[in-house]
Amino acid sequence: MTGPAEPIAPADRLPARIAALVGVLGVFAAVAAGHLVGGLVGGDASPFRAVANQVRDRSPDAVVEWAKQTLGTSDKFVAQLGVAVVLVLLGVLAGLLSRKVAWPGLTLAVVLGITGIVAVLQQRDVGQLGVLAPVAGLVAGASVFGWLHRLALARVENDTPAAGVSRRTFLKASGGTAAGAGIAVAAGQWLADSVDVEGSRASVGKLVAQVKAPPLPAGADFAADGTPTFLTANADFYRIDTAFVLPRITAQDWKLRIHGMVDKELTLSYADLRRFRLVERDVTLTCVSNEVGGDLISTARFVGVPIHEVLDLVGVRQGAQQLLSTSKDGWTCSTPVDVLQDPERMALLAIGMNGEPLPLEHGFPVRQVVPGLYGYVSATKWVVDWEFTTFSGHSAYWTDRGWSEQGPIKTESRIDTPKDGASVGAGKVTVAGIAWAQNTGIDKVEVRVDKGPWQQAELSTEVTDQAWRMWRVKFDVPPGTHTAAVRATDRDGYTQTEHHADPVPDGATGWHSVEFDAK
Structure with a gap:
């Protein structure tokens, strides 16, 4: 019993899936060669990293802020993953455009290679040798694409293995390309990471x-x-x-x-x-x-x-x-x-x-x-x-x-306990957190529950006015849902504003509040 037959392409045209594979492998070879040479010459010479850096630097500020707030330190991984996905899609496009002849894909390879060269040249910590990495990527990508395209097209144009290239030969070439590119990426990463930072840290004493x-x-x-x-x-x-x-x-x-x-x-x-x-x-x-x-x-x-x-x-x-x-x-x-x-x-x-x-x-x-x-x-x-x-x-x-030239840290405070949405026992509830007013110092912190009167909190022992200061206060709360809010006053007499402002352009403002359930 046999499976469904592969759709037969015209004798002068590659099947879509084969064409896409050729394009993706060409892109993979380009990235791998650039990454390997980038590891040798150092810095951000890897064209993949350089392009990712340019995407980061040229992204709208709103997108950057969303990524920082939503993804935290994972934003860099997601950004690189996004660049990788785009490259795969461009590889598929290069292959599909080249089902009959190789020049459309080769043209796209040259455009991508030039993009990598420009991105690398814009990296501040890349020396003159850095351009070798994207050039190597361009040469490798175009060469592998052209070679695999010829093999695949030769098989399509000749009906028998004796006359042309066998399916096994093409698969071996494709598998070997993928394996070689993977080894090159790993080697480039190993070279980039070979600087013994931990050994240097230990030698500092x-x-x-x-x-x-x-x-x-x-x-x-x-x-x-x-x-x-x-x-x-x-x-x-x-x-x-x-x-x-x-x-x-x-x-x-x-x-x-x-x-x-x-x-x-x-x-x-x-x-x-x-x-x-x-x-x-x-x-x-x-x-x-x-x-x-x-x-x-x-x-x-x-x-x-x-x-x-x-x-x-x-x-x-x-x-x-x-x-x-x-x-x-x-x-x-x-x-x-x-x-x-x-x-x-x-x-x-x-x-x-x-x-x-x-x-x-x-x-x-x-x-x-x-x-x-x-x-x-x-x-x-x-x-x-x-x-x-x-x-x-x-x-x-x-x-x-668009951020401010001057960035003095604002007088602010935060509630750390209870957490927003927490459940606590009714009765005596401790509300505690931190406040900061660097180079001025915190004079007092006040807390209120359910918009009642402000109650002054106990402050921790001050260590320095260049660091945060902790506070705590107890409230007697009945069962139900409650909201606590906090505000701080510094030694200059400034009490932080209730007005909520976004971080852009010079830091967020507003009273922090949490809602909790007492049971």
Whole structure:
């Protein structure tokens, strides 16, 4: 008993499924060759990564924000998956357009290859050799497509294996192409990941600060009542960045170029940085995309070099307004110079986090930590370039997308317990959470239930005005559904506004509220 017969194509035309397979394998070969050569030359030379980066950079801000809020750190995987799906569809299209002759598919291969070359050339951390990766992808994709197309068409045009190419020969060629491309992708990834970052982290050794943060006082948090611990574990620290693949730099290879409006241009190595005094500070970092009540906020004990001491060394010229810092992956950040020069603020070139060298995902070997500014204007990870300039002279990644040039963190608060939608026992209910007003400090926190009178909460012991502060308060609630709301007042006398504003362009505002059931 036999299955349904394959539809017979005209003798001069490939069957649709064979044509589509040829197109997809051509695209796969192009991606694989580009990825392999990209692994050899380094950086974002892989055309697949470069195209994904361009999709990320050119996406509308509303789409980017939706992805961050909805997908979290999975947004990068989804974006790359989307690019992969589009490439597969283009491969299918190339094949279907080439059922009779190969030139339509070859033309599309050239267009895709040129797109990859342009995308790679726009990557900031790719040297001149980087163009070899997309060129290799173009050559491999076109060659494999043309070769498989000839084999497939030869089989169609000759009815017998003796006269033409057997079905088995074509399948072997297709399978071999797929296997070879898969091996090339794996090899390229292995080469890209072969930089021994963990070995470099281990070689850094213990980071001993000359200026230590004081021990955490008793009552620094109310974790037993549902608040976060005062210090966030590195594994739990929020992560927001634009890197599809985490930049891998060893401490031995790291350099920071300092140039622009300075008296003395300088390039610092990691060893040079270690000759400065190390300072230890407890600092809360906050993402500007943090919604009211959101979790894009964490606190760590950072160790690093005071940035104002580096600036004293190079001599920032009068008229310089911003530091344009660049990450190894090409992301740029614009930070006001006056904030960096403030010794009270004590911005850091951080090399340690919670008692260990920076984790890779948080910027190893060196990142910026600037208390009181949202991360998009301060917290450059994997930092490799500093240019001192004016705001009109250059703009940065997020300011190009409509975000504010200045990003001071706003006075805000959040309820951590009870959670929204939680069920609790009726009677005495503890409402607890966090508040922050960096560089100013929290003066008081007030909570109300069901729009009743505001009740002042107990504050945790203050550690520093550069970090969050916990609060808690008890309410006697009857059975039923209740709503709790919170507001904070800082030491300047400002009470956070009830008005809800979206994060764009300079951070969200509004009172956080939760609804819970008492039973």
